[in-house]
Amino acid sequence: MKLGIVGLGKMGNAIAYRLLQGGHEVVGFDLDEKALRVAQTIGVEAADSIEDVAKKSSIVWLMVPVGNPVDSTIEKLIPHMGKDDIIIDGGNSKFTDSIKRYELLKEHGIFFLDCGTSGGLAGREIGFSLMVGGDKSAYEKAVSILKSIAAPQGFGYMGPSGAGHYVKMVHNGIEYGLLQAYAEGFHILKAGQYKDLDLEKISSVWLHGSIIRSFILELSHEIFKELESKVEKDVSKIIGEIAEGGTGRWTVEEAEKQNIPTPVITQALKVRAWSRETGGDYATKLIALLRNKFGGHAVKKLG
Numbered sequence: 468m469k470l471g472i473v474g475l476g477k478m479g480n481a482i483a484y485r486l487l488q489g490g491h492e493v494v495g496f497d498l499d500e501k502a503l504r505v506a507q508t509i510g511v512e513a514a515d516s517i518e519d520v521a522k523k524s525s526i527v528w529l530m531v532p533v534g535n536p537v538d539s540t541i542e543k544l545i546p547h548m549g550k551d552d553i554i555i556d557g558g559n560s561k562f563t564d565s566i567k568r569y570e571l572l573k574e575h576g577i578f579f580l581d582c583g584t585s586g587g588l589a590g591r592e593i594g595f596s597l598m599v600g601g602d603k604s605a606y607e608k609a610v611s612i613l614k615s616i617a618a619p620q621g622f623g624y625m626g627p628s629g630a631g632h633y634v635k636m637v638h639n640g641i642e643y644g645l646l647q648a649y650a651e652g653f654h655i656l657k658a659g660q661y662k663d664l665d666l667e668k669i670s671s672v673w674l675h676g677s678i679i680r681s682f683i684l685e686l687s688h689e690i691f692k693e694l695e696s697k698v699e700k701d702v703s704k705i706i707g708e709i710a711e712g713g714t715g716r717w718t719v720e721e722a723e724k725q726n727i728p729t730p731v732i733t734q735a736l737k738v739r740a741w742s743r744e745t746g747g748d749y750a751t752k753l754i755a756l757l758r759n760k761f762g763g764h765a766v767k768k769l770g
Contacts, residue, residue, distance in 0.1 A: 469494065470612055471524035473517055473540055474558075475506040477763050478584070479530035481591035482557065482616055483511050489615025494523045521547035526609060528555045533713065534564075541568060550576040553605050557584045559714050562600075562629040562636060569601060569628035578605035581628065583635020586618070587761035589682075594618030598638070600631030633721075640718030640732045643711075646757055647735035649683055650750035657749055667691035686760040690753070702756070706767035707747025709739040709754050 468491050472483050475497040483493045487510045496514040497503045507513050514520045520527055521544045531540055537560055544554060554577060556565060565581035572579040583598035584590075597617045599606055606613075606624045613622045625634045656664050670688035674680050694702065715736050722729040742751040758764040 468492070468526070468611055469524050471495065471514070471520035471527040472511070472530060473497070473520055473527060473544075474530035475499075475502045475511070476530065477588065478557075478590075479528075480506055480509070481588070482528065482530065482584075482595070484509050484591055485594065485616045486612060487511070489612075491612060491615060494520055496520050517543040518547050520544070521552075525549065526553045526555065526612065528557055528612075530557050533558050533560045537564070537568070541572070545572070545575055545577065548575075548577050551578065553578040553580060553609060555580045555582050555609065556632075557582045557597075559583075559635065559639070559712055560632050561713070561717055562631075562633040565600065565632045566629040578602055578608075579628065580605055580609065581631040582613075583625075583631045583638065585635065585638060586621075588763050589761065590618075594621055597622035598625050598631045598634040599623065600625050600633070601628050636714045636717050636721070639712075639714035640729070643715040643718075643735040643739070644731040645681070645683055646754045647731070647738060647750070649687060650753040650757075653687065653753060654748065654750040667695050682761075683757065686757055687753070690756050690760065702749065702752045704769045705752045705755065706769060707742050707749070707751035707755055708767055709742045709747065709751050709758070710764065711736070711739050715739070 470486055470491055470493055472479055472493060472495040475483065475495050483495060483506055486493050494512040494514050495506050496517055503513050514523060517540055527544060529537060529540055531537055537556060537558065541554060554572060560581065569579040578601065580599055580601035584595055586595035594617050597613055599622065603624060625631050653666055656666060656669060667688065670684060670691055674684055674688060715732060719729055719733050719736055738751065755766050759766045
């Protein structure tokens with residue numbers, strides 16, 4: 468199957484790579500010429516424009532920043548897509564925006580799937596976790612490409628329009644809480660009564676048999692191992708500011724709307740805001756390093 472991709476940054480490139488490895492053809496476009504050239508080296512056919520992508524493929528995957536870039540891309544695609552063609556938004560769009568886009572495209576006879584995409588940089592090799600919302604018939608038409616992109620058993624139909632991004636929103640809210648819990652725990656170990664504790668060793672022990680072992684703990688262990696090999700073991704040059712893409716805040720807003728208490732996620736959100744005002748502490752520095760590990764998010768440093 469031939470698939471179009473608009474947005475060939477780290478995640479878009481990884482998705483293109485997995486599709487190519489799965490035997491699909493990929494035509495892609497990115498405003499960044501460097502990203503487009505890199506994509507060509509792995510076998511992506513370069514398109515001249517967003518419109519050109521639509522002309523060459525009946526399914527187009529969007530991996531562009533949330534908000535207006537998604538809407539403007541869809542506007543450019545619409546005139547060049549045929550009846551029953553499919554647009555898939557694989558970014559972290561707000562689920563209510565996805566519902567609006569679904570309704571707009573429905574008027575033009577085009578299917579729209581909202582796909583929550585999790586896995587970060589590691590997804591390139593091990594596959595992604597895909598949470599898909601929209602018409603079931605469109606989902607079934609796209610199963611072969613979803614299977615190529617996803618980890619084994621790592622994709623599924625979540626429900627009608629918006630459900631995919633809704634599930635991913637809650638997923639990210641959980642991520643906020645998990646990162647905060649791990650970071651606070653290691654902060655206590657670092658600055659508590661036993662100040663010479665070996666965090667690399669502790670995280671290694673926890674990874675084997677502990678009930679709190681996880682991918683985030685694996686990444687924490689990698690960070691402590693890397694820090695141990697450097698002169699600056701205390702992360703003193705790292706600024707502990709934690710950015711956010713909106714999904715955590717949307718999760719809390721939805722919880723409040725449904726009268727569901729979410730003290731852990733809410734507090735994690737507040738800590739992120741505090742970190743951007745103050746520069747944070749050891750725990751927020753660790754979260755910044757973890758976000759860089761799994762998602763390639765930038766880490767601010769002094770000097």
